Amino acid sequence: MQVFSLVFGASAEARLDLATEENGQLRIALSAEQRKIFGMLSAEEARDIDKSRKGVLCYQLPDSGISYWQAEPSAGWVEVKLSPFTQNVHHYALLMQTLFPGHNVREHAHNQLNEFFIITKGIARAALDGVEALCPKGTVIVIGRNVWHWWGNAGKENAQNFAVIDPPGVEGALALTGRLRVHGEAWPDNIVRNPETGRILHERYGFLIRQGSADAPA
Known part of the structure; x- marks a missing residue:
């Protein structure tokens, strides 16, 4: 264990x-x-x-938190385990993101928060400021503010990370730009990426997105 x-x-x-x-x-x-x-x-x-x-005390079984489908290229889903909009916590958030094989989260950075990833399923590949590494299950990735990063599924099965967000923000962004998921339902292949995703991430949640990239706000 x-x-x-x-x-x-x-x-x-x-x-x-x-x-x-x-x-x-x-x-x-x-x-x-x-x-x-x-x-x-x-x-x-x-x-x-x-x-x-006393503070919040809770536990959640796998696939039991509120979750949201994510459009390509980050096809998969995000499960919010703990956040200001689910529990009485305000200085951090917990989420789990699952990516289907061959999919990835586009490169970006955050000017308002730090992220801590633990790869909990599958094999991932990630890059911090352009330096790439293969990340098997158990890998810990620390992402400070303004560090450019991306991660993707490098295997043939679903890859999953457990993410700590400090302070909260990413979980709200993914909820807003995703589609509510019903546990156990099949992947809805008609999910279209919101053309306003880049603007929402940048203006509301402090995401940094490179000029010329697919999600760069106009």
Whole structure:
């Protein structure tokens, strides 16, 4: 079994300026005021915390989130696992994108967010600022702001990535430019790519699209 664990927000362990060395080991001892600044609770405080102060706790089985068909060349679908329009979360979003064999997401960049990909099914190929690599299942891809990137299915079966969006944005864009998908339905081959896709992605969601490319806004 393999489990992916993602931690959001800076933790006290990252503050090496607060650490002291004891017997060759770094140790961080925080005062009550420092713990309050970091939002840290003692074991007793955590045990007695009111439910209204707890964050979102949820789990989803495969193919159970709201999903949207995507037109060619990125033929496949996107499943939104967690986003501001599905749960009470506001600083990140989770989605899974599935591409059919031979299809890809066109090159673009983001000036408002970061993306973290984990290839969870199939074999993908991806490029960051023009450098390509084959990405088998389990590959982690970190995409910072303004980094040009694309990814595609390099295999003979569906390829899938699990994406963390920080802050949210991509999931809303794909929902807006896609078509609502009913779980279990066959691929509707009459999906036509919205001619306004490039403008929507650029103006509303901060996508960067190269001039002269198919989705470049006029």
